[in-house]
Amino acid sequence: AKDANGGVYRRYNAELESTWQSRAFILHELETALAEGQFEIYYQPVIHARNGAISAEALVRWRHPERGVISPAEFLPVAERMGLIGKIDDFVFAQVCFQIRHWQDNGMGDIAVSINRSAQDFGNLTGRLDWVDYIQQHEIASHLLTLEITEGVLLQRSTETRNLLRHLRHFGVRISIDDFGTGYSSLAYLKQLEVDYLKIDKSFIRDLETDANDKAIIEAIIVMAKRLDIGIVAEGVETESQLRLLTELGCDWIQGFYYARPMACPDFEQFVRDWRKNVSL
Numbered sequence: 001a002k003d004a005n006g007g008v009y010r011r012y013n014a015e016l017e018s019t020w021q022s023r024a025f026i027l028h029e030l031e032t033a034l035a036e037g038q039f040e041i042y043y044q045p046v047i048h049a050r051n052g053a054i055s056a057e058a059l060v061r062w063r064h065p066e067r068g069v070i071s072p073a074e075f076l077p078v079a080e081r082m083g084l085i086g087k088i089d090d091f092v093f094a095q096v097c098f099q100i101r102h103w104q105d106n107g108m109g110d111i112a113v114s115i116n117r118s119a120q121d122f123g124n125l126t127g128r129l130d131w132v133d134y135i136q137q138h139e140i141a142s143h144l145l146t147l148e149i150t151e152g153v154l155l156q157r158s159t160e161t162r163n164l165l166r167h168l169r170h171f172g173v174r175i176s177i178d179d180f181g182t183g184y185s186s187l188a189y190l191k192q193l194e195v196d197y198l199k200i201d202k203s204f205i206r207d208l209e210t211d212a213n214d215k216a217i218i219e220a221i222i223v224m225a226k227r228l229d230i231g232i233v234a235e236g237v238e239t240e241s242q243l244r245l246l247t248e249l250g251c252d253w254i255q256g257f258y259y260a261r262p263m264a265c266p267d268f269e270q271f272v273r274d275w276r277k278n279v280s281l
């Protein structure tokens with residue numbers, strides 16, 4: 001399989017994870033990767049369908065010295081099982097904070113970035129790196145950070161999780177529900193916990209033009225979200241007709257290969273400059 005940027009993804013985990021010996025090997029490799037800075041953040045544009053505003057989702061990549069760019073689908077499940085996902089997520093968070101600040105200091109202005117957080121590790125968010133402390137210490141504009149979590153996190157129903165999310169949100173960090181519609185779809189949490197965005201999963205977008213059920217579901221999600229004053233993001237938008245349909249249905253934010261694939265930072269910055277130039281014309 002080819003990755004978003006033409007590099008080749010290796011069948012990595014299945015092959016290597018088959019023995020205890022190789023598990024130890026991967027653990028060693030992942031620790032080396034963290035220590036030697038082999039993880040890199042790619043940015044994928046998220047674009048406001050009507051006003052052209054641009055934001056991004058941060059997506060981690062492993063640039064392995066011999067194996068090339070490895071997709072998160074390949075190594076995150078391994079990292080989760082090895083208990084290393086938290087360290088990777090902390091790295092992503094700190095790096096994104098640095099980047100947001102850097103853009104502000106270097107004339108790129110405000111670019112909001114959303115960050116993924118593994119459900120498996122979510123409970124540790126307080127234990128390890130305190131987002132609020134970090135944001136304050138480094139004077140990061142908290143409203144430019146969005147935390148993407150899956151429905152699974154909310155269904156853990158722990159008071160600690162809920163308090164943590166409230167605390168972050170109170171502090172200005174936005175909360176987004178990722179892969180919306182694929183989880184257990186208990187909507188009760190939308191009432192209890194205030195969230196800022198719902199991301200409609202790409203599985204609903206794929207057959208949007210041909211599958212009347214998918215279209216009906218998306219329509220219903222959008223109507224509900226509007227009523228609750230929650231922003232809508234559609235991910236996995238690949239074609240112009242999907243874009244048109246989603247815009248007609250009232251979807252706010254669009255993310256997908258139609259606009260751009262996830263890109264290394266310099267390419268993303270170039271995309272932003274070009275995009276803004278075109279929008280202001």
Ligand code: C2E
Nearest residue numbers: 059060071072073092116117118236237238255256257262
């Ligand atoms: P996700 O959060 O659902 O991220 C969206 C995925 O969809 C990304 O895959 C992105 O490249 C892909 N995508 C975007 N537009 C399109 C499109 O138009 N068509 C199709 N077919 N795909 C599209 P990616 O980058 O391989 O990431 C896979 C998953 O890995 C993410 O799914 C997320 O769950 C996880 N992930 C990525 N970065 C991080 C991270 O820093 N921390 C954690 N915990 N998880 C991460």
Ligand code: CA
Nearest residue numbers: 057116148178
């Ligand atoms: Ca995501």
Ligand code: CA
Nearest residue numbers: 178179199235
């Ligand atoms: Ca998603």
Ligand code: CA
Nearest residue numbers: 116150178179
């Ligand atoms: Ca996902």
